[in-house]
Amino acid sequence: MKNNITNMMCLDMYMSSLNFNEQLTFQKHIQKTDYNVANLVSWDIHLQNYHQITSNLEIDKDLAYIKNLAKQYNWENNIDSIIKNNSFEAIVITDLSRKIVWVNNGFTDMTGYAKNFALNKTPNFLQGSETSEATKKRIRKKLQNNEPFKEIIINHKKDRTSYKCEVKIFPLYNKETTHFLALEKKVV
Numbered sequence: 001m002k003n004n005i006t007n008m009m010c011l012d013m014y015m016s017s018l019n020f021n022e023q024l025t026f027q028k029h030i031q032k033t034d035y036n037v038a039n040l041v042s043w044d045i046h047l048q049n050y051h052q053i054t055s056n057l058e059i060d061k062d063l064a065y066i067k068n069l070a071k072q073y074n075w076e077n078n079i080d081s082i083i084k085n086n087s088f089e090a091i092v093i094t095d096l097s098r099k100i101v102w103v104n105n106g107f108t109d110m111t112g113y114a115k116n117f118a119l120n121k122t123p124n125f126l127q128g129s130e131t132s133e134a135t136k137k138r139i140r141k142k143l144q145n146n147e148p149f150k151e152i153i154i155n156h157k158k159d160r161t162s163y164k165c166e167v168k169i170f171p172l173y174n175k176e177t178t179h180f181l182a183l184e185k186k187v188v
Contacts (some may be wrong), residue, residue: 059083062091062104066181069093069102074174077181082170088183093172095179098122098143110165110186112158123182126165128156139167143180146171152187164188 018026063083070079090107094100100118108115111126118125127136135153142149148170155165166187172179 058105062106065102065104066091066093069179070172073172073178075172075178076174077170077172082181082183086168086183088168088185090182090184092118092123092182092184093179094123094182096177098180101179107184110157110184111155126155127153128160128162130154130156130162139169143169146173146177 063079066079066083069075070077088106090110091102091104092100092107093102099120099122103115103118105115107113107118111118113125131154135151139151139153142151148168150166150168153165153167154162156162164187166185168183170181170183171177172181
């Protein structure tokens with residue numbers, strides 16, 4: 001059985017490399033042979049590639065939006081480097097008073113909160129009973145230092161389930177800091 005699956009996978013890959021006329025000719029040959037036909041297995045390979053492509057497009061879209069903001073505020077940060085050199089699920093941009101001015105779609109996927117709901121709120125709305133006061137105090141102190149940092153905080157989704165969140169925060173500046181960029185991801 002295992003050998004048949006391997007053969008079908010190889011056959012499926014081979015078939016996908018043929019042009020239309022070659023596929024028709026080969027299919028006629030296969031139909032004359034007594035094979036047990038299995039579902040296409042390589043579709044999973046294609047689907048994985050498709051998800052990677054769409055993920056990259058989403059990141060490119062987010063990057064373009066942030067670069068537009070960078071131009072508007074004359075940020076001197078290397079936005080490309082920040083985005084491409086850090087893993088994340090969600091992006092949050094706040095002003096100096098920590099009010100959210102923009103979040104990406106990954107924020108909604110991670111928290112369950114709509115983008116419009118998050119705007120003009122501070123990230124405190126994600127905190128709850130399991131969020132450590134000591135962690136919140138460390139984050140406030142690090143924000144005052146205007147230097148990039150990483151912290152782990154327990155946040156709460158819209159459905160109130162908690163999750164550990166790694167937050168990497170980068171001050172965005174021209175002559176002085178004007179905003180903060182947070183790259184966030186769930187951690188175990």
